[in-house]
Amino acid sequence: MTASFKKPPPSLIYSVVSFPLPHxxxxxxxxxxxxxxxxxxxxxxxxELFAWYDTEPSLRCAVVTGAGRAFCTGADLKEWDQSNERKERGERDPRPLIPPSGFGGLSRRHGKKPVIAAVNGLAFGGGMEIVANLDLILAAKSAKFALPEAKRGVVAMAGSLPRLTRTIGRPRAMQMALTGRAVTADEAEKWGFVNIVVDDATSVELDVIDRPVVKKALEYATEIVQNSPDSVIISRAGVMSAWExxxxxNSSRLLHETWGQALDEGENLREGVMAFVQKREPHWVNSKL
Incomplete structure (x- = not known):
């Protein structure tokens, strides 16, 4: 599948990338x-990977998860400690520890295409900051979510605090930020920042892609990529505009002014309407938006 990409994906050392299903x-x-x-x-x-994803026409949805028993437990505190030592010596880091698009390249990402979280275990600190900004959140029953920064003398400043306040309300956001207490998957679903809770994997040795939470996330992704890629991009932009x-x-006006003409002139709108009239499945083309 890589050969069909406009540009090959960037090489990764710390994460593993695959393309298990079309798009x-x-x-x-x-x-x-x-x-x-x-x-x-x-x-x-x-x-770099998610910037590439947004510009690769053949890709329409992404799923992220974690190897082992954690989704992501945040920043590398040893590296952070070394950075603090350099500052004490009057030295400067060659670049900020966190990139402009936020923790993990995701916690402040606006982006163009959806990203789904399959939370398999602990989503703490930066991991929770990532979750707070993704588009759909699926969690295994044993998953836990926390912002324990206050316990370490730091603050969750990678974007999650205002986003969580909009998603779950001030009292619950305050509870997470000020106590650092972990929230269970069932609580998270009741609070509204998890879409669905699924069974845990039956074995820790189970291949990552065979975990129930990953399978369910890929089912959601498959539903998304079966729709018009233009409609998905613009619908996501409308939700993001109102949320941000x-x-x-204003969101309705901006959505129409920004995207209305491009949608009307795109091949996929014509194809979707024609397919409905002809009583057949639509044949989408890769989005040119």
């Missing part, structure tokens, strides 16, 4: 011995 990118955070904490290099390579900064009416 779907599958990413596994792959530092299980340290519970998938992400060093700075891991985050910058993920930022605009009133309902």
């Amino acid at each position: 779907i990118l599958f990413v596994v955070f792959n530092r299980p011995k340290v519970l998938n904490c992400l060093c700075s290099d891991a985050q910058y390579e993920l930022e 900064d605009a009133s309902a009416e």
